Amino acid sequence: MKTFLLLFSLSSTILFFTVQKNKPLKESIADGEMIYNDFCLQCHLPNGKGVEGAFPALAQADFLFKNIDRSIASLKYGTQEPIIINGIEYNGLMVDQGLEDQEVADVMNYILNSWGNSHPHMITFERVQSIKPND
Amino acid sequence: MEYLLSSIGLLFCPLVLLYCQDRPDNPPFIESPKEVDYGYQVVVDSLEIPWGMDFISENELLITEKKGELIYAVDGQKTQISGLPFVYQRGQGGLLDVALHPDYRNNKVIYFVTATNTENDDQGGNTALYSAVLNLEDFRLDDLTLLYKATPNTKRPHHWGSRIIFDDQGYLYFAVGDRGQRDITPQDLTTDGGKIYRLHLDGSIPQDNPFVGQPSVKEAIFSYGHRNPQGMFFHNEKKEIWLHEHGPRGGDEINISRKGLNYGWPVISYGINYSGTIFTDKTHQEGMEQPFYYWTPSIGPSGMAISTSDIYPDWKGNIFVGSLTFSYLERLVIENNQVVKREKVLDEIGRVRNVKQSPEGYLFVGVENLGIIKIIPSHENLSTSL
Numbered sequence: 008m009k010t011f012l013l014l015f016s017l018s019s020t021i022l023f024f025t026v027q028k029n030k031p032l033k034e035s036i037a038d039g040e041m042i043y044n045d046f047c048l049q050c051h052l053p054n055g056k057g058v059e060g061a062f063p064a065l066a067q068a069d070f071l072f073k074n075i076d077r078s079i080a081s082l083k084y085g086t087q088e089p090i091i092i093n094g095i096e097y098n099g100l101m102v103d104q105g106l107e108d109q110e111v112a113d114v115m116n117y118i119l120n121s122w123g124n125s126h127p128h129m130i131t132f133e134r135v136q137s138i139k140p141n142d
Numbered sequence: 143m144e145y146l147l148s149s150i151g152l153l154f155c156p157l158v159l160l161y162c163q164d165r166p167d168n169p170p171f172i173e174s175p176k177e178v179d180y181g182y183q184v185v186v187d188s189l190e191i192p193w194g195m196d197f198i199s200e201n202e203l204l205i206t207e208k209k210g211e212l213i214y215a216v217d218g219q220k221t222q223i224s225g226l227p228f229v230y231q232r233g234q235g236g237l238l239d240v241a242l243h244p245d246y247r248n249n250k251v252i253y254f255v256t257a258t259n260t261e262n263d264d265q266g267g268n269t270a271l272y273s274a275v276l277n278l279e280d281f282r283l284d285d286l287t288l289l290y291k292a293t294p295n296t297k298r299p300h301h302w303g304s305r306i307i308f309d310d311q312g313y314l315y316f317a318v319g320d321r322g323q324r325d326i327t328p329q330d331l332t333t334d335g336g337k338i339y340r341l342h343l344d345g346s347i348p349q350d351n352p353f354v355g356q357p358s359v360k361e362a363i364f365s366y367g368h369r370n371p372q373g374m375f376f377h378n379e380k381k382e383i384w385l386h387e388h389g390p391r392g393g394d395e396i397n398i399s400r401k402g403l404n405y406g407w408p409v410i411s412y413g414i415n416y417s418g419t420i421f422t423d424k425t426h427q428e429g430m431e432q433p434f435y436y437w438t439p440s441i442g443p444s445g446m447a448i449s450t451s452d453i454y455p456d457w458k459g460n461i462f463v464g465s466l467t468f469s470y471l472e473r474l475v476i477e478n479n480q481v482v483k484r485e486k487v488l489d490e491i492g493r494v495r496n497v498k499q500s501p502e503g504y505l506f507v508g509v510e511n512l513g514i515i516k517i518i519p520s521h522e523n524l525s526t527s528l
Contacts, residue, residue: 053417087190100190102190102209103209104231104233104299105232
């Protein structure tokens with residue numbers, strides 16, 4: 008029982024600090040909007056619709072929601088893989104923009120909750136941090 | 143304007159009709175060639191963003207990849223050179239231009255500009271100029287020397303410049319963009335950014351620089367009021383420093399940088415905000431230079447060279463500029479100190495990052511996601527024709 012209590016209090020402490028460490032979703036989305044405007048908007052456009060065949064759409068993009076970890080990896084490390092988004096093939100190069108892990112989380116939260124997109128689970132700093140190039 | 147096609151503005155114009163006040167297209171308008179009597183050959187392949195290059199000889203190139211690689215390529219075979227300082231990747235920043243010392247043959251000295259942070263302050267970065275001795279026996283840089291570091295650091299991803307050129311008087315020139323701080327840096331001589339700088343080849347500040355001796359100024363400044371120059375060359379015939387700079391939406395400019403002059407950004411401009419809103423209604427003001435030419439719509443200019451050889455008979459004296467936005471190399475014909483014709487060369491080749499004339503007089507072009515290509519007149523043998 009003692010062990011249980013110890014473990015319980017330990018894990019709730021860890022949980023508490025983990026939750027504390029992540030900013031609220033609303034704040035993350037707001038910070039993500041600034042990142043989006045500085046780093047993404049020129050290609051993916053203010054409405055997230057991109058340019059067909061050149062810069063992929065982010066608004067209501069099937070690929071994005073099915074491949075969240077891969078999308079995070081693309082943001083962290085860049086990507087050159089051909090992809091199909093909403094039935095259209097893209098073969099361009101997106102280079103690593105040098106975003107910090109928290110900034111990747113923020114901009115993902117903004118993208119996943121803008122232009123009609125909605126995603127119930129917040130992207131956390133830890134999730135971004137854990138993603139390796141081949142994810 | 144760096145990435146986006148201002149012509150795309152047309153797509154969302156109806157949505158923001160009230161704000162859509164792009165200035166009219168500036169003539170002469172871009173033309174396609176009536177006859178194409180040239181082709182190209184890929185001389186170095188598999189490059190992502192070949193930001194800068196210089197020629198050790200006709201078939202030996204030094205190339206920078208923005209992501210932080212310095213590459214020595216001989217007959218297309220690439221070897222990476224070690225010994226670079228920390229290259230800060232942030233938006234448009236990374237490893238930028240590279241140039242051989244005018245006396246490279248004897249001293250093996252090279253210069254390069256990079257986004258970096260030398261202060262370890264976790265505040266982002268700014269543009270820096272380095273020199274080093276290129277050791278091609280061990281493929282590494284020796285005697286790495288920081289010659290100039292723009293301050294303060296910022297995490298803004300925009301507008302680092304830069305190109306490195308030399309005149310015939312022993313001066314080196316390079317650029318730092320406004321670092322995404324339009325209303326702070328370009329008109330303030332006490333801070334870096336939005337400037338053309340002039341140094342001696344050892345990095346010291348020439349005592350005849352225009353602002354030397356004035357309190358608190360950055361004495362390396364040669365001219366100011368620039369936005370984001372990514373193309374420069376020394377016009378040997380006219381003895382002038384030619385450059386171009388990205389405008390916002392509309393208003394990319396060609397300027398001739400002259401000692402101590404103010405080129406007006408952002409007080410005067412032929413562009414508007416990316417969002418379609420206006421930040422200045424002025425295109426002229428006393429004490430500020432008019433551009434030699436401006437592009438509206440923006441072409442996203444990068445790299446700039448003049449053709450001085452007889453290899454391309456009709457192109458002698460023409461200016462060549464890469465277009466990131468429209469994926470071609472632009473040829474500008476100048477007569478009576480005016481741009482009288484603009485033509486697409488290598489249409490749809492990809493985002494053109496750089497252009498330079500080789501020692502033998504060929505035009506070499508750095509294309510993103512492709513490599514370095516060489517333009518070859520049709521009467522010579524071609525591996526790839528257009």
